Amino acid sequence: MLALPPGLDPDLLRSFVLIVEGGSFTRAAQAVGRTQSAVSMQIRRLEDMLGQPLLLRGTRGVEPTQHGLWLLERARRMLALNDEIHATFRQPEVAGAVRLGTPDDYAIRWLPGILARFAASHPAVQVEVICAPSNELVERLGEDELDLTLISEGNEPPGARVRWLWRGPLLWIGTEAAARRRPLPLALASSGCAWRQAAIGALDAADRPWRMTYTAASLSGSLAVALAGLAVTVAMPAPLPEGVSRLGAEEGLPPLPDFAIGLLRGPCSPVAEALAQHIEESFRLDLTIEPPLRA
Structure with a gap:
């Protein structure tokens, strides 16, 4: 045998x-x-x-x-x-609807795998996903328009209990030609964005002149401008479209700080609690996320 x-x-x-x-x-x-x-x-x-x-x-x-x-x-x-x-x-049957907020930058990158596995293990739960900037999502959570939301560090309300899921570096993205221009052309989100504040703060501290060339509501909009060679943007570690690359000291750009992704909850129902636990476990096991890449 x-x-x-x-x-x-x-x-x-x-x-x-x-x-x-x-x-x-x-x-x-x-x-x-x-x-x-x-x-x-x-x-x-x-x-x-x-x-x-x-x-x-x-x-x-x-x-x-x-x-x-x-x-x-x-x-x-x-x-x-x-x-x-x-x-x-092993989990008790959970049914109902849950409203999940997420910045657009995270939706395509990480949510498909997380939501697919959640649907398989909780077939009676309906998940509504709302994409918006982190500061807007925090407001909507406070107004009971969301049950839980992913946010970027720097947008959490004072005293809020945030479950920090992941931390990694923020990177300069664009073409070498755009990065060498003076003043540096930037394509970033609106003034309330923590990434925008980090990028401008790093440039000001390094005494590197800059100008805001484009303001985009999402990372895809900023990347489109960067792909055209018109400006430099910032993004998390991720596969990049052909035509742009990570930039750094060789192009005269200062280092950017690490950032974190957090999970903020409202008054949790059993359905929202089940989804929150599932998201936390997925990030803990790195099932959908590549290891943080250092520039």
Whole structure:
């Protein structure tokens, strides 16, 4: 009789994914509530089981080997399926409607995977998605027009309890030709945007002259101007359309601060609470998000 291979423990795969995403055994241990030595033992068990080294310590922290990179993509899919099955059978039936706000910049980038899995595990819930700038979404949440919303750091109301989901660098995006113009032409959102304030603050601190060439309501509008070579904009780490690239010190641009994505809730119904927990879990597991990329 043919012997079956041993099954892969989801806990081992979860620790492996968290180590790769965070570049650190320490951060992974904190995320799973274990000691660093316990997480190290998990990785040794996984490597012994698969017969290949999966992680190496490099100049940028812990990095996956070629076998580790191959495993990473598949581990993410296995964990997503594992958690979907668990949620479907263990969570109580939730039904109703929930209103989710999100900045346009996040909607296409991250929401499709999150909402698809939520629909699979909560088929009786109807999600209404409203896209608007973070400052407007905060106002609409306060007026009970939303149940919960994603926001960019810098837009949270004083004293608000925000669940911070992700932190990463803000990047200059555009063409080298546009970046070398003086004053620097900018395509950014309206004056209430935290990204706009960060970009202008960095330029002023570096004494780099600038002028606001275009004001766009969304990142797609700013990228369109950048693609035309007419201005430089800012964006989060993400695949970029052909024709623009990340810019930095070589083009005379100052570094930009990191930013965070947060989840802000109103008075939560069971439906809204279920979606909030699902969003938090998706970000925690990095199921839809690439690791933060440094310029």
